[in-house]
Amino acid sequence: MLNPPPPALTIVPPNRPLTGRVSPPGSxxxxxxxxxxxxxxxxxxxxxxxxxxxxxxxxxxxxxxxxxxxxxxxxxxxxxxxxxxxxxxxxxxxxxxxxxxxxxxxxxxxxxxxxxxxxxxxxxxxxxxxxxxxxxxxxxxxxxxxxxxxxxxxxxxxxxxxxxxxxxxxxxxxxxxxxxxxxxxxxxxxxxxxxxxxxxxxxxxxxxxxxxxxxxxxxxxxxxxxxxxxxxxxxxxxxxVEPDASAATYLWGAEALTGGKIDLGVAADAFTQPDALAQAVIAQFPNMPAVIDGSQMQDAVPTLAVVAAFNNTPVRFVGIANLRVKETDRIRAVANELNRILPGLAMEEGDDLLVASDSNLATKLAGRNARTKIETYHDHRIAMSFALAGLKLPGIVILDPACTSKTWPEYWQMLAGLGVELKPEA
The missing domain is CATH 3.65.10.10 (Enolpyruvate transferase domain)
Structure with a gap:
């Protein structure tokens, strides 16, 4: 069903803590x-x-x-x-x-x-x-x-x-x-x-x-x-080669959003890659800092931004201008797709990204179950990070899920292995 991935996948919220053992791919x-x-x-x-x-x-x-x-x-x-x-x-x-x-x-x-x-x-x-x-x-x-x-x-x-x-x-x-x-x-x-x-x-x-x-x-x-x-x-x-810290951020995000516990087989402080710094920030959810400097953990910023959408208070990301010259302009892509979920949820302010989160986001969207088609811009990190939104909200559809093959070909199988239901879309 997932190999190869279909043109689109709907993420079904598990409505339970995600638990299990996952070995992230190599860095x-x-x-x-x-x-x-x-x-x-x-x-x-x-x-x-x-x-x-x-x-x-x-x-x-x-x-x-x-x-x-x-x-x-x-x-x-x-x-x-x-x-x-x-x-x-x-x-x-x-x-x-x-x-x-x-x-x-x-x-x-x-x-x-x-x-x-x-x-x-x-x-x-x-x-x-x-x-x-x-x-x-x-x-x-x-x-x-x-x-x-x-x-x-x-x-x-x-x-x-x-x-x-x-x-x-x-x-x-x-x-x-x-x-x-x-x-x-x-x-x-x-x-x-x-x-x-x-x-x-x-x-x-x-x-x-x-x-x-x-x-x-x-x-x-x-x-x-x-x-x-x-x-x-x-x-x-x-x-x-040690496991990939950028990949680990999706697992840390899944833990935080579902209240689960996922064993990665390696402690966060054992990574030598800079994106591992994201774990300490995610661990503060739903009270993440008001300002997050993403300059030294750039590939983790899309993950952090999606998690921040469910934070109790707004979060501003600074030091992220370089994200504009990644696989896509990730500042714009993240803002566009968060606003696709809920208009006004994100704003670009210069090269900063403001996620206007509040503790009532899930309540605002509850029962709406609108099919929200997430554009991924051929960018693996946009696909993997916005899949996390589908753990909380019904109707999140990830377009071009195959783009995760750039760094994690088995990403969708991993989510399915944790018990997340994925519905293929034509």
Whole structure:
């Protein structure tokens, strides 16, 4: 019934606490970092607990195009064998709307001898990549992106250069991570420095540094905004990928909204990913803070916003401007869909999102049972977060539920396994 998902799904409120044991999928962020670093390492690396989803499949396919052997012995493992260098592919690398893969590979393919085109789907072709291209050019790398978005053409010379490279990380921390991961393949030491104090989700840079060190890189943080990377290259390693904290937010949200208890098999404070910070906020439901800074847990904001719709008091989300350049403009998407549930429930105020929640929302909607069709904008996080609204309100219909395959292909099976009734719609 759910494999593949139908064109639309109606979520039936369970009217009881959700309880059970759910193992979130492996971290997308760590899996895609580890795949790339293993491909840049000399030898065979084994990645276990990894995520198999659309984004990681696209990354693995691109690496295979560049001469890397990527085997998949089971549902949560990759075995990556490489000579430590990427080869020029026969054609463009197509990465769909996978932001991590696109940004990371744009820098990494500069170490290829030959021309490489990094491209994506229509959504990716409007996601900015100009700051990263400019930074590569400052290292003497021939890179161009005429629109400021993919496709990007890189004429690699087999090296990542040396010296100092500056990057504006305010729009995306992925630019910073991309430079850092490619830097060990330079001719000499490379200093990666921020041009300003702002950086989107700094915790993801910390994830990058940890992954790099796991594969033998030598990175020294000089100050809050710069890192010195030695030209060590990488060595093969085995890595256990931790569960995905962004995926865990939907389970924490389901717990809060239904008064349930879901065992994830890992404590919130055991995650190294920044989105795990959301658990402490969700735990305060239905009295979440009046102001929530989402800058360091960006992928958790749609979850938090849907949960906040049922809070006792209004919630303002700040520090979330970067959400406008994700898979879709998530600030606008969340506001649109909350207002589809109840007009006036959400407002965009500059780059802030105000959720005008109150303790009577469920009462206002009780008995209405209007079929509310939630547009998902081809965005997995919009689909998964708004499914949580269906745990409280009847008539929530999620359009294009298959888009969750980007990071959690079994999301709907997971909800069904917890006892949530899902009605396929034609």
């Amino acid at each position: 997308k962020s760590i899996t895609n970092r580890a795949l790339l670093l293993a491909a840049l390492a000399n030898g065979t690396s084994r990645l276990t607990g990894a995520l198999k989803s659309k984004d990681t499949t696209l990354m693995a396919a691109a690496l295979r195009q560049m001469g890397v052997t990527v085997e998949e012995p089971d549902a949560t493992s990759f075995v990556v064998t490489s000579a430590g260098r990427l080869q020029a592919p026969a054609g463009p690398l197509f990465l769909g709307n996978a932001g991590t893969a696109t940004r990371f590979l744009t820098a990494a393919v500069a170490t290829v001898e030959g021309e490489v085109i990094v491209d994506g789907d229509d959504e990716m072709r409007v996601r900015p990549i100009g700051p990263l291209v400019t930074a590569l050019q400052s290292l003497g790398i021939k890179a161009s992106a005429p629109t400021g978005c993919p496709p990007v053409t890189i004429a690699g010379t087999g090296s990542f250069g040396s010296g100092r490279v500056e990057i504006d990380g305010g729009l995306s921390s992925q630019y910073v991570s991309a430079l850092l991961m490619a830097a060990p393949l330079g001719d000499g030491p490379i200093t990666v420095a921020l041009t300003g104090k702002d950086i989107g989700a700094r915790g993801y840079v910390d994830l990058t540094l940890a992954a790099m060190r796991s594969f033998g890189a030598s990175v020294e943080q000089l100050d809050a905004g710069s890192w010195l990377v030695q030209p060590t290259g990488y060595q093969a390693a085995d890595l256990l």
